[in-house]
Amino acid sequence: MQLYLDTGDIQEVEEALAMGVLAGVTTNPTLLTTRGPVDFRDTIQRFCAIVPGPVSAEVLATSHAEMLVEALEIGRWAPNVVVKLPMTVDGLKTLHALREREANISTNVTLVFSPNQALLAARAGATYVSPFVGRLDDISHDGMAVVRDSVQIFDQHGIPTQVLAASVRHPLHCIEAAKAGAHIATMPFRVLMQMVKHPLTDLGLDRFIADWVKSMGEQGVVTPVAGTVR
Ligand code: E4P
Numbered sequence: 501m502q503l504y505l506d507t508g509d510i511q512e513v514e515e516a517l518a519m520g521v522l523a524g525v526t527t528n529p530t531l532l533t534t535r536g537p538v539d540f541r542d543t544i545q546r547f548c549a550i551v552p553g554p555v556s557a558e559v560l561a562t563s564h565a566e567m568l569v570e571a572l573e574i575g576r577w578a579p580n581v582v583v584k585l586p587m588t589v590d591g592l593k594t595l596h597a598l599r600e601r602e603a604n605i606s607t608n609v610t611l612v613f614s615p616n617q618a619l620l621a622a623r624a625g626a627t628y629v630s631p632f633v634g635r636l637d638d639i640s641h642d643g644m645a646v647v648r649d650s651v652q653i654f655d656q657h658g659i660p661t662q663v664l665a666a667s668v669r670h671p672l673h674c675i676e677a678a679k680a681g682a683h684i685a686t687m688p689f690r691v692l693m694q695m696v697k698h699p700l701t702d703l704g705l706d707r708f709i710a711d712w713v714k715s716m717g718e719q720g721v722v723t724p725v726a727g728t729v730r
Contacts, residue, residue: 501678502553503684506666508532510546510691517550519562519696524553525688526608526630526666528584529560541577548578556608557629558584559594564655567594575605582606582627587617592624599625608664613701618650632667633677644676651681671695 502523505516507530516522525547532538545609557574561567571583571594575638583598587609598605608628609621613636618629631650636643650663665677668687677685705714 501720502684503555503674503675503692504664504684505692506668506686508538508543508687509536510543512551513590516689516692521692522553524555524684524686525551526664527557528558528586528610530648535658535678544574544581545577546649547641548580551580554580554606554608554628556582556584556610560587562588562590564590564593564597567591567598570600571605572602577600578708583609584608584610584630586609587613587621587627591650595624595626596623608612610666613646613651615646615649618646618722619653619659622654622659626661628664628668630664630686633665633673634667634680636667637669637685644680647677647682648680655681664677665726673712685698 503521504524504526505513505522506526507513508527513525526687532543534641544555547555559567559570559574561570567585567590574581574583583605585594586605586710591609595607595609597606606627608630609626612629612631612632614616621629629650631641631646633647636646647663647665654661654663664684664685664686666686667680668674668685668691670691674685674687674695
């Protein structure tokens with residue numbers, strides 16, 4: 501399972517890239533405007549320039565005609581941009597029209613809350629479908645079941661659309677999504693950091709350093725300047 505960041509913050513993207521774990525980015529209108537108004541095109545193009553993988557950018561129009569114009573425009577912003585379309589009748593029509601006209605524009609159908617929606621989006625030609633796990637959990641539904649069922653249906657019927665587990669809220673969601681066979685999980689930077697952390701790792705490291713310094717003294721520690729062990 502590939503790991504994406506769900507963010508509108510370029511510094512978070514840079515940090516995850518530096519760790520070598522980032523395969524792509526998803527954004528949405530909420531995430532992009534967390535800190536106020538932004539230049540949509542400029543922000544997405546800056547993301548696309550540094551991410552060596554897909555970057556999802558969501559259309560804002562809701563009618564098919566307007567959505568198609570917007571989708572064609574976004575699709576021209578960068579070679580790795582993915583046009584994110586909502587799971588509505590107009591969204592499906594736009595997806596279908598895009599497939600007919602611009603076969604090389606990748607698409608991500610967002611706001612998917614059932615396996616039937618995932619199947620419809622896949623049949624209309626989506627590159628990715630995004631089941632929203634956390635928002636389903638929030639209303640006492642089993643969000644991960646949509647990921648599991650969509651993966652099974654796609655596998656069983658040889659459907660190439662990738663399942664992108666979205667609305668990930670905590671590290672357990674990542675484990676469950678990976679076990680369910682999701683191709684991708686997109687998560688907030690906070691969750692990525694939670695995945696890194698384990699209290700026993702921190703304790704173990706503190707103890708190693710303390711034992712070393714107790715025996716060798718401070719001068720026994722590699723210095724950042726010299727880069728050598730004395
Ligand atoms: C996915 O592409 C969405 O941007 C996202 O995962 C929504 O998550 P939320 O429910 O935490 O807002």
